[in-house]
Amino acid sequence: MRKNYIIITLLFAVFFVTLKATNTNEIMKGMRDEINRSMNELHLESLQKPYYIEYTLKIYDSYHITSTLGTITNSAKDKKAELNVNIRVGDYSFDNSNFFDISLGLFGSTDEEENYKSRTVPYEIDYKSLRRELWLASDAAYKQASEILSKKIATLKNKTRKDSTPDFIKLPPEKNYDTIPIPAFNVDKFEDLCRNVSSKFNSYKNLQISYVGLEYIPETVYYLNSEGREYIKTGLYSGIEILAATQADDGMPLYDMYSAYSKSPYEIPREDSLSKSALSIAENLTLLEKSPILEESYSGPVLFEDNAAAELFAQVFAPNLVVQRSPMTESGVQESDRYMAFQNKIGGRVLPEFLSISAGPNKGYFDKTPLLGSYKIDDEGVLAQQVNLVKDGYLKSLLSSRVPSKRISVSNGHKRGGAAMLSIVEISSDKNHRKTRKELISQMLKLCRDRDLPFGIIVKKAANQNIFYTTLQRIAPTHISLNYNPQAFNLLTVYKVFRDGREELVRGCDANGFTVQSFKDILNVGNKLYVLNLLAPSITSPYITGGDLYVGSSVISPSLLFEDGEIKVREDDLPNKPFLPNPLTELSK
C-alpha cells in the first residue's frame, strides 16, 4: 500500500519564483529597528518593560481548486501577509504566558484595540509600512501582555504556587535560513488534473456525490526576536483529496476518501495514479453498497492494516507524545485530559517492549514518498531535532517547544502552528515481531479459535479527521450527522476473516474504546511500513494559542495486530435514500 510517487519526471516543468533580496533586507531591518525601539522605549509608567519580543511575518499565496464529475466547481487564488507579535512581560521564570483569560485570550483585542495575532498586513510590504504595522501591533500586544501579567499575579495573591516550572526557556542568539525557490503553480494544468480525476466518477450512477479538491499554499516566513534569534524559511504545502458518498439500499450512508499531501505541488501523484485511486473509491463504495452489515458488535483480536493502522496511531496515540502545559486561569489551573496521558509518564512503559517510536522532522522522504511533516526550523527558530520518544516500549521524551513542562525543560524544535506539535513520527519494532500479512492473519485466527469466535476483523481503511470535518461535512452533511460518533474511530473498509481464510467486506461498524492503553496490547506488527501524510488537528487548542487548526504531519506505521478490541455496530437510524434516481442514470442511457 505504500505509495511510491513518481516525482522526478515532473520537476523539469517547474518554474520558480525567487525571493527578492532587497525586500528581504527591508523586512528584516524593519523588524530589527522596531524590536530595538520597543525593547528600549515601549512601556507605561508603572508597568514593566517587555523582556522578550518576537515578530513573525508570513507572506503566502493560496490556490484552491475543487471539481466534480469532470467540471470545476471552484478555482480561487489569494495572496496575503499575516503578522504575529508576541510580547512577554515579567521574566523567563514568571511572565504573562501560560495563563488563559477568557476576556482577553480567546478573542484577542476587544476594546477597539489593534490586532496583533494573525494581523493582516499588506503583502507588498516595505520597510516603512512594516514599521507602522509593527508599531501598532506591538503597542496592543504590550498592553494586553501587561494586563494578563497583572491578572496572573492577582490570581496568585491568595494562593501558594505549587508549580514553579519556568514560563519560557531562554535561548542564545542564532540565525537560521531555509529558503528554496517557490514552485510556480500552473492553474490550468491543475484544473485539468482535477477535471480528469473527478470525471472517473461519471460512470458510477450509484454514487450520489463525488469531489476532488486540490490546494497549494506556498509561504515565506520572516522571524526575529529580541534575543537575536532570526530565521527566514520557505514552507510549501500541497494536497489533493478525493471523496465520494452514497447510501446502501437500506439507507446507510457510505463514504470513502483518498488524500495525498506533499510539499511541492509537483510531488502530487500523477494523474494515472490519482485516477486509479478515484476508481478504487468508486469500486469500493459499489461493493460496500451490496455488502452485508456487521450483525452484532465484535470483541476480539483486530488487525489494523496500512492506512487504518497509521490513522489509528495518528488519532489515538501520537497526540499524547507532545508536551502540553495546562494554563492557569483565574479559578486555578485549567486541567484537561485531552491527549495528556503521557505528561507525567516519562520512564514508564507505554508500548510492548518490542516497539519504539521516534520523531525525525529533518527527513524529507521515506523511501520515495515525500513527507509532509518535514522541516528544518521550527516556528521559534529552533532547529528541528531527532527525538527518541519511546525506546523498547518505555517513554523517553516528548515533542517540545520553548514552553517547558515539569518533565521537559528544553525545546527539541517542535513548535508549529501555535504550540508543540507532531512532525514525522515513526513506529519501529524488533525483527522478531515483524510479521507478514499471512502470519498476522494466521495469528489472529488462532486467537479467534481460542476464544471461540467464528471470525476475526481486519480494518483496512479509516476516516481522515480533517477530510471528515472540513470536506465531507460540507458536501454531504446528511452522510455525517447520522452516523458520526466522536468517541468512535470511524472506519471505512472492514473485513471479516473466517477461519478458512475467506475475507468478507462488511459495513456499518466503527472501532470503539481504543485508547493509548490499548497499544500496550499490540501482539505483532507488519513487516512493511505505511506512510500517512495528514493534516493533523492541533493538539493544544488553537483557541488558546491563536494558531492553526491543522498542521501538516506524517506518521509512519506498520500494520498493528491488537489482542483485543471492540468493533461496534452503528445503531443510528438510517436516512431515506433519495426519492428520485440520480440524473446520471437518465443521461447515461
Add this chain to the structure above:
Amino acid sequence: MKLINRTILIFLILVIPNLVHSEIQSIVLDAAQKELNRTMEGLKEQQLPPYYLSYYIYDSHILSIESVDGKILKNSEYKSRTLDIDLRVGSYKFDNTHIVRGEAFNMGGQRNAYDLPLDDNEIALRNAIWFATDQHYKKAIESYERVLTNTTIKVQEEDTSADFTKEKAYDYSEKPKTLNIDKKLWEDRLRKISEILSSEKWLYKNKTYLTISNTTKYFINSEGSSITQSEMRANVIMTASTKADDGMALPLYKVYFAFNPDSLPDENTMLSEAKKLVKTLAELRTAPVMNTYTGPAILSGEAAGVFFHEIFGHRVEGHRLKDPDNSQTFKNFINSKILPDFLSVSFDPTINYLNNFPVSGYYKYDDEGVPAQKIQCVESGVFKNFLMSRSPVENFPKSNGHGRKQAGLSAVSRQSNLIVETAKSVPIDTLKEMLREECKKQGLEFGLLFKKVQGGFTFTSRSIPNSFNVNPLIVYKIYVDGKPDEIVRGVDLIGTPLTTFSNIIAAANNLETFNGICGAESGSVPVSASSPNLLVSRIEVQKKAKSQAKPPILNAP
C-alpha cells in the same frame, strides 16, 4: 484572400461572444429546468408532493482589491455558481414555511445555498441540483410536520392569511455582462488614496476597497417563470480612523457606488475626497465631547435617509406583520396620518438613477421572480401600503416585488430605493434659521446638525423597547447667537419612531442619497435612502460607547 479572411475574423469576434452567452445560458437553465420538471413529475405520487419549486442560480464574478498605508493588502478575484432552492409542500394556503410560533429566528433566513459546477456541463449540474433538491425536499417534509403540530397546539393565529401568494409566470432575459477592468490602474489608485489616509501620524487605521460584483441570476419556478437578470455593482469605500486622547475611536468613510466601474468618479475626485476626510478627522480628534441633549436638530438628507430607513423602512416590511412577536407598529395605521402633511415616502426599485445619482436598490425582478414595483407607502403624511414579498398578510394578498435576499437565504420583504419627498420646502440656509428660531423657542443655546451618519439599527420585537439608534459621524452645534458652527463628537441619535415622526416640522429643497447595504434576516441586500434635509423639533442624543484603550504609547516610527 487575406482581406476575406480578415473580414471573417472580425465578424467572428463580434458574433461569437453572443453565441457563447446564449449557449451557456441555455445549458445552465436547461439543466435546472430538466431537474425542476423531473422533480415535480417524479414526486407527485409522494404522500406530500411539492406544490411549488424554484431554482435560483447565482453566477458571480467578484473582484476585490484592498489597500492600506499606500500598499496592497489583498487582491482577489473569484467566480462562483450557487443554487438556492425554494421547495414547498402543502398548499399556497398552508405550507412547510409557515411560521412556527414560540421558536426564535423562524422568519426566513434558512441557509440553503449549494455550490454548482462552474463549467457548463449538464451531467455535473444536474447531479448537484438533484442531490441538493433531495436534501431540501426531506427538510420540507420534516418542517411541514412541525408546523402542522405547532398550529394544532397553539392558539388561533391573529393573521390567517396564506403562506404563499399565487403569482403570474414571467419570462425575461438579459444578456450576461462581462467584468473587465484595468486592475493595475485600480491598484495604483487605491494605493494613492490609502497613502493619503495614512499621511498623518495620528491616523491609526485606514483601508480603501474596490469591490466589483458581476452576477447573472437565473430564476425558474414550477409556475412557469424563467428570468435571467444580469447586474454589475462597483463600490469604492475609503475608511480612516483616529483616536481622541480620551480613547474614543473616530472613524470616517466615503462610499462611491456605480453600476459599472467606468462610471465611478475619477481619481482626482477620490484623492481630494480622501484629503477632505483627513481634514475632518483632524478636527474631530480635538473636538469637544457632546453631552446628552434633547432639542431641535437638522438631519442632513443623507442622515434623514438612514433615519427613515431604520425607523420607518424596517417597520413597513410586510412579513413582520405575521410574526406574533413583532411590534407591528403600522399594522393599524392604514389610511391614518403618521407624518406631517407635506411628507411622502415611497420605495422605488424600478429606478437606477435619482437626480442623476445612482441608487443601489435597483432591480427589475425581485428574488422571488416578481416584477419590481414602485410602492407609495406614505402619501401626504397618510400611511398607505406595506412592502410585500410572496408571503401575504391580512388585506395584502399579493407581492409587490419586494421579496429580497442574499444568496443562500430565504427571501422576505425588504426595502429598495427609499425616497422621502416633500411638498413644501425651504432653502437649506432658511432651514438653519428655522432651527435657530426653534432653539430660541425652547430656550436653548444651540441646536444640532447631523451631517454624516454611519448607519444604525432598530428593534421591532415586542419583548424589547422599539427604539432606534442612528450612529452619527459628523455632528455640528449650530449656535443661536450666530457663533460659528462647532464640530462635536461622541453621541448617538436615539428615540422611538412615532414620537420622532410627529416632531418633523420642515424640509429643505435639496435631496441627498445614501447608498448602503442593509442587513436583516434574509441577509445583506443593497439599498438606498434619499431625503431632503429635515428639521426635527425635538430629538434625543445619548453618549456613544467608547473604547477605554489609550492611544499608542510610542509615536509613529
